[in-house]
Amino acid sequence: MAPDVVVIGGGPAGAISSALLARAGARVRLLERDFFPRYHIGESISSSCRAIIDLVGAREKIEARGYQVKEGLLLRWGAERDWTINWPDLFGDQVRSWQVDRADFDDVLLRHAADQGVEVVQGAQVKKVLFDDERAVGVEWTHDGRLRESPSDFVVDASGRAGVLSSQHFRDRRPHDVFRNVAIWGYYQGGALLPRTPRGGINVISALNGWYWVIPLSGDVYSVGFVTHQDHFLARRPEFPSQQAMFHALVAESETVTELVAGGRFEGEVRVERDFSYSADSFCGPGYFLAGDSACFLDPLLSTGVHLAMYSGMLAAASILSTHAGEVTEREALGFHESHYRNAYGRMFSMVAGFYEQYRGKNSYFWLAQRLARGQYPELMRKRGGDSPAPSDGAFASITSGLTDLDDATRVGGAAPLDAMVLANELVAGKTGSRTAHPGTDDATGLYLVTEPRLGIGRAVEPVAPR
Numbered sequence: 001m002a003p004d005v006v007v008i009g010g011g012p013a014g015a016i017s018s019a020l021l022a023r024a025g026a027r028v029r030l031l032e033r034d035f036f037p038r039y040h041i042g043e044s045i046s047s048s049c050r051a052i053i054d055l056v057g058a059r060e061k062i063e064a065r066g067y068q069v070k071e072g073l074l075l076r077w078g079a080e081r082d083w084t085i086n087w088p089d090l091f092g093d094q095v096r097s098w099q100v101d102r103a104d105f106d107d108v109l110l111r112h113a114a115d116q117g118v119e120v121v122q123g124a125q126v127k128k129v130l131f132d133d134e135r136a137v138g139v140e141w142t143h144d145g146r147l148r149e150s151p152s153d154f155v156v157d158a159s160g161r162a163g164v165l166s167s168q169h170f171r172d173r174r175p176h177d178v179f180r181n182v183a184i185w186g187y188y189q190g191g192a193l194l195p196r197t198p199r200g201g202i203n204v205i206s207a208l209n210g211w212y213w214v215i216p217l218s219g220d221v222y223s224v225g226f227v228t229h230q231d232h233f234l235a236r237r238p239e240f241p242s243q244q245a246m247f248h249a250l251v252a253e254s255e256t257v258t259e260l261v262a263g264g265r266f267e268g269e270v271r272v273e274r275d276f277s278y279s280a281d282s283f284c285g286p287g288y289f290l291a292g293d294s295a296c297f298l299d300p301l302l303s304t305g306v307h308l309a310m311y312s313g314m315l316a317a318a319s320i321l322s323t324h325a326g327e328v329t330e331r332e333a334l335g336f337h338e339s340h341y342r343n344a345y346g347r348m349f350s351m352v353a354g355f356y357e358q359y360r361g362k363n364s365y366f367w368l369a370q371r372l373a374r375g376q377y378p379e380l381m382r383k384r385g386g387d388s389p390a391p392s393d394g395a396f397a398s399i400t401s402g403l404t405d406l407d408d409a410t411r412v413g414g415a416a417p418l419d420a421m422v423l424a425n426e427l428v429a430g431k432t433g434s435r436t437a438h439p440g441t442d443d444a445t446g447l448y449l450v451t452e453p454r455l456g457i458g459r460a461v462e463p464v465a466p467r
Helices: 012-023 047-056 059-063 087-091 102-115 164-169 230-239 243-252 255-261 305-324 330-355 362-373 377-383 394-400 403-410
Strands: 004-008 027-032 068-070 072-076 082-086 097-099 119-122 125-132 135-143 146-151 154-157 173-189 202-207 210-217 221-229 265-280 288-290 447-450 456-459
Touching: 004 012, 004 135, 012 027, 012 047, 012 102, 012 154, 012 305, 027 102, 047 059, 047 097, 047 305, 047 403, 059 102, 082 087, 082 394, 087 394, 097 210, 102 119, 125 146, 125 164, 135 154, 154 164, 154 305, 164 288, 173 210, 173 230, 173 243, 173 330, 202 255, 210 255, 221 230, 221 243, 221 255, 230 243, 243 255, 243 265, 265 330, 288 305, 305 330, 305 403, 305 447, 305 456, 330 362, 330 394, 330 403, 330 447, 330 456, 362 394, 394 403, 403 447
Parallel strands: 004 027, 004 154, 027 119, 072 202, 154 288
Antiparallel strands: 068 097, 072 082, 125 135, 135 146, 173 221, 173 265, 202 210, 210 221, 447 456
16 A cells, blocks of 8 residues: 655645655645745755756756756855866766746756645645654645645645744754855846856855855846855944845955846845754654754755755655555665765765865865765766866866765665764764764665666665774
């Protein structure tokens, strides 16, 4: 009998997990608080997302929207000048993604989930997850003024920063104080990118007290933003009569950004949002899995938010399907999800933390990336047709594009136990990380993600020593 699954939240994590589950025959009800389309920031999409969109069968629908194709990024960071990460040059022509209108992009994914058989209920407010002892057994929710209950075999919490489980139930969400940042942004009709930027690539530009993004969207629209620490933002805010005045002053303080938007016309409103990074003590438990921002959130410097959402949604779906099919024990599935999701977050966190030390040169970022990739980049090159030795920026490109995480999950040899190197965030944010490992993490060694003939978790024939 197919499993009954309730998914909380219809963003990328919820849409991907529910669609994958439904495609495998699960009965899925997705409860979304808002009505789509709705505005959301996070427009720059990692290349890994394209592979996951392929897996869920939504590529044609996404490509039909006419989003700006993205082939990498250019950083003007610290004392060094421009350095370019060009995905097709490193990995082949098929490695690319998009710069998207998130309201439209998320709506396409949610409607695609419905097309796969997911029962999508918008305007549904989840009040709480129901437990029998320590096991999640359903949710309580309201819709059209009526209180309802939906029993289930599994719950996927993809409720975003609201965090139905991590923030409201367990209250085990730990902030990373070093990244108590604020983003302020707006949009221009017309603009430009720095020379040598890969096609449709994001520009990331450092400043004394933060950094800027410039993202080309379809229709010659440019998303422009500035990220700084909350203390700096609050200290400067009284200088300006409005958020819009502050935004334009910040743009004017960057000679580079001023030049890029000189040919454009500002349109719309200025938005401000706190970008406080955090992670929950555990990303899963008996009968439940956390995906996307419900489990963890990271400063947007390397545009990893949608990657982490889709990746974790895929891991959760695979874990549920293989647990229900008896291919792995639930303890093993929980360890699999916890290991891979936390390792992915740990890698990205470590890279972002390194970038905020702006006195370091790009070679130090490349060296850090090589350690975090744990020697996987040469295999990435072989899989994608490369024969030459990996260039110095290869590991950095594979991590920031999300491709290292995909290779890590699908590599026969399985989930590597959490280690101090991958979770280098402990050096920055206290001891959040090592004590959070699920007790089944070690049991996940030898397990790996499979996508054919259906999504699930495979097991290595021979025992594999932890890497």
